[in-house]
Amino acid sequence: MxxxxxxxxxxxxxxxxxESESVYNKIICEIAADYGKVYDLKTKLKILGTPEPDTARIAIEEMNLPLTCEEFLKIYRKRVDEELTNPVxxxxxxxxxxxxxxxxxxxxxxxxxxxxxxxxxxxxxxxxxxxxxxxxxxxxxxxxxxxxxxxxxxxxxxxxxxxxxxxxxxxxxxxxxxxxxxxxxxxxxxxxxxxxxxxxxxxxxxxxxxxxxxxxxxxxxxxxxxxxxx
Missing domain, CATH: 3.40.50.1000 (HAD superfamily/HAD-like)
Structure with missing residues (x-):
């Protein structure tokens, strides 16, 4: 090669x-669960590596979440800031x-x-x-x-x-x-x-x-x- x-x-x-992806997955899983939805592998792979506005849009569309992108990102960013202060x-x-x-x-x-x-x-x-x-x-x-x-x-x-x-x-x-x-x-x-x-x-x-x-x-x-x- x-x-x-x-x-x-x-x-x-x-x-x-x-090592931050596991935290992102946990946060999106929790947001999904709050609305009775499941964050599955297909959605996860679509989101992986995308910028935050695209993360929000894909999550909302794929899981049919009753949120605007702004509402999703407000929740998401708050949890990221709390949980990702010291990743390894x-x-x-x-x-x-x-x-x-x-x-x-x-x-x-x-x-x-x-x-x-x-x-x-x-x-x-x-x-x-x-x-x-x-x-x-x-x-x-x-x-x-x-x-x-x-x-x-x-x-x-x-x-x-x-x-x-x-x-x-x-x-x-x-x-x-x-x-x-x-x-x-x-x-x-x-x-x-x-x-x-x-x-x-x-x-x-x-x-x-x-x-x-x-x-x-x-x-x-x-x-x-x-x-x-x-």
Whole structure:
């Protein structure tokens, strides 16, 4: 299996760098249950990786919830802010980010989260997140017109690097099929680190599928390899 050499790496955040997806699932399950509805796997996979307005719209439509998007998001954001003040880092995240930074590989984050939510979730990991050149928050960034699976967030993210790399020189690391679709639509290669619920069919658009970031080999994409001291 051969891949194109890249010069820049773009990370998703939720479910890839921090363990937050289980909390999102719990919150949406609870909102659904409040109205006698069930948050099933089909709906979950449609929502995974989407910006907050799309999360609300899909949840309401798929589960026929008697809420407006604004009402849903008010409940959702309040619970997210309460429950996601200190998420743990995903396995391999710290090691990979620090490795790429040490070797001066330009790195950034493209998250569907809103900026205030991102700040709450990363407040206890400021040192790690300070290593990224920039963080694009899809739910609040005015330049991101359409959320994942549209390519917008990745193209905006690439444009914020000082040297404005061609999309083909950017590698995206994602946990959500919607994110992989967006990255591929942007002309970028994508590595998927999915939840076990993600079907084989939804994994297909990814250039590479891994169980964990611990399994990522940077040299496959022309990046500096880990050495024994890492």
């Amino acid at each position: 051969t891949f194109q050499k890249v010069t820049h790496v773009i990370f998703d955040m939720d479910g890839l760098l921090i 880092l995903m396995p391999g995240a710290k090691k990979l980010v620090e490795h790429l930074h040490k070797h001066k590989i330009p790195i950034a984050v493209a998250t569907s989260s809103a900026e205030d939510s991102m700040k709450i979730k990363t407040q206890n990991h400021k040192e790690l997140f300070s290593l990224f050149h920039h963080i694009i928050c899809g739910s609040t960034d005015p330049e991101v017109k359409h959320g994942k699976p549209a390519p917008d967030i990745f193209l905006v993210c690439a444009s914020k690097f000082p040297d404005k790399p061609d999309p083909s020189l950017c590698l995206v690391l994602e946990d959500a099929p919607n994110g992989v679709k967006g990255a591929r639509a942007a002309g970028m290669q994508a590595v998927l680190v999915p939840n076990e619920d993600v079907s084989e069919e939804l994994r297909k658009p990814a250039n590479l599928v891994l169980k964990s970031l611990l399994d990522f080999k940077p040299e496959l994409f022309g990046l500096p390899p880990f050495n024994d001291s890492d």
